[in-house]
Amino acid sequence: MLSFKDRLKEILIHDNLIKNEDLEKALLEQKKSGEQLSKILIDLKFIDEDTLTHVLSQGLGLPPISISRLKLDPTVVNVISKEIAVKYKIMPISLMGDHLTLAMADPLNIFAIDNVQTLTGYTINPIVSKKKEIETAIERYYKKEENAIEISMAFENIIKDVQEIDDAELTRGIAGKGKTEVEEVIEEAPIIKLTNAIIQQGVLVKASDIFIEPLEKTMRVRYRVDGVIREADRMSKALHFPIISRIKVISTLDISEHRLPQDGRFRILMGQEKEVDFRVNVLPTAFGEKIVLRILDKDSSVVNVEKLGFDENILKRLKECSLKPHGMILVCGPTGSGKTTTLYSIVKYINFPTKNIVTVEDPVEYQVKGINQVNVRPEVGLSFTSSLRSILRQDPDVILIGEIRDSETLDIAVKAALTGHLVLSSLHTTTAAGSVIRMMNMGVEPFLICSSVLAILAQRLLRRICAKCKEEYILPQAVADKLGFQKISSGEVKLFRGKGCEHCFNTGYKGRVGISEMMVLSVRLRELILNKAGEVKIKQAARLEGMTTMREDGLSKALNGLTSLEEVLRVTAPDEN
Secondary structure (H helix, E strand, C coil), rough: CCHHHHHHHHHHHHHCCCHHHHHHHHHHHHHHHHHCCHHHHCCCCCCHHHHHHHHHHHHHHEEEEHHHHCCCHHHCCCCCCHHHHHCCEEEEEEEEEEEEEEEEEECCHHHHHHHHHHHHHHHEEEEECCCHHHHHHHHHHCCCCCCCCCHHHHHHHHHHHCCCCHHHHHHHHCCCCCCHHHHHHHCCCCHHHHHHHHHHHHHHCCCCCEEECCCCCCCEEEEECCEEEEEEEEHHHHHHHHHHHHHHHHCCCCCCCCCCEEEEEEEEEEEEEEEEEEEEEEECCCCCCEEEEEEECCCCCCCCCHHCCCCCCHHHHHHHHHCCCCCEEEEEECCCCCCCHHHHHHHHCCCCCCCCCCEECCCCCCCCCEEEEEEEEEEEEEEEHHHHHHHHHHHEEEEEECCCCCEEEHHHHHHHHCCCCCEEEEEEECCHHHHHHHHHHHHCCHHHHHHHHEEEEEEEECCCCCCCEEEEECHHHHHHHHHHHCCCCCCEEEEECCCCCCCCCCCCCCEEEEEEEEEEEEEEHHHHHHHHHHHHHHHHHHCCCCCHHHHHHHHHHHHCCCCCHHHHHHHHHCCCC
């Protein structure tokens, strides 16, 4: 098998791209300096970079690529560190399963490929790219910004302090200690600083969740920002136990329990006045305990219902239903889809001094003046059902139930709506029509649904295109027709996308925008529900009566430049024709 030099020589000489004596001169220079042959050829101006890239691609059977035309996923880029990328002049391009595609200036640098494969655990697929483009991409994607989701110098300094303790000794020592001795370790300043840094970083980047996860040999910290999870850092596995234990202590959980899931909460003070609540869940996994922190910013003001981005028709119907004296309004969607924000915006709209409004939540996410708010505490017997029974004796006009989780809570909510109360609540379903079927499956008779439910609002949150790097493009007509744009727009379809900039951490997105569909129960829909019609038939009837689906609302917002087509397709399901 020919060596890299022989193969390169064969291609260059055969194609008359370089003289034989020039190549010999370059090889002699390589022996003296130890530099890469490709770099020497370019430096001596025997061949230009474009030609050499083409030659390498052709001779090695590897596809060439122009990184400058690509928008790289920061999660994929962070698979390897900046130091490794700079050292070997490489750039991660994509990750499919266990295969990492790597752009390389010198794809025959076997040492670099082996090293990256060992560090990441992925199979490396090399492709050829220009050295200058790789260097530009490294500077662009690895550039640190204030509040960026990358390990900061503060993290590094704290970790160095912790690592002064021998890793093996730390792991061995903690495993066999009693509760009081473990507490002594986790009360040490470096552990407290590191835990605080992880938590504060999550608040600063406006994450909704923080994930602290044990892997086989390391510990991973990730943040969910604008609905998408991004990896912040991987740390020594020896830090996992102290950090988990520290969070357990401040959440008043049992630090000696490692076999069962646990739930807790704590509050921190950011700055002079800003208070942030955290809901904590600990889950035992194969490699240790995983913790997820849900960030609840209690200082966030309740948004007016007009400012939530609802379609004019949906907003009008929602206001009409919320002013009715009794009945039930349900908001459905997965966790993190903005259900609580919508419910509180409705409460704010109908919050008059003449009304007695009571909420039951787990936990209270917004504090509103003039409203009686009950925080559920299952550990002392204060559940949704027991709270609701007491609330009904308090003569309320409006009841907000944070979430309907079981048939007993649903039964009380339906009965409250039937006996002269306006009930607002959320349900974990995917569509407005699907909520009806879900209620039937939870044991509510169809005639009770028809009598109690006023409207069902389904919603999702999409990432908003970054205003700083937004660009316009024309969608091919065939694609536009296939996606159904002809129903909402005639002629050429102009859409928008984010190129990626420092303001949005090169993601192309900054903030979120909501999409929704609202089904108001009409006479026709009530007849279908009474006859136990399926979800598809109910949805079709609602669309005939003017309901805009989430997919249609998403396409409309993409046309208006609020979000991208990729986001709409990622989050919504296609409508049945």
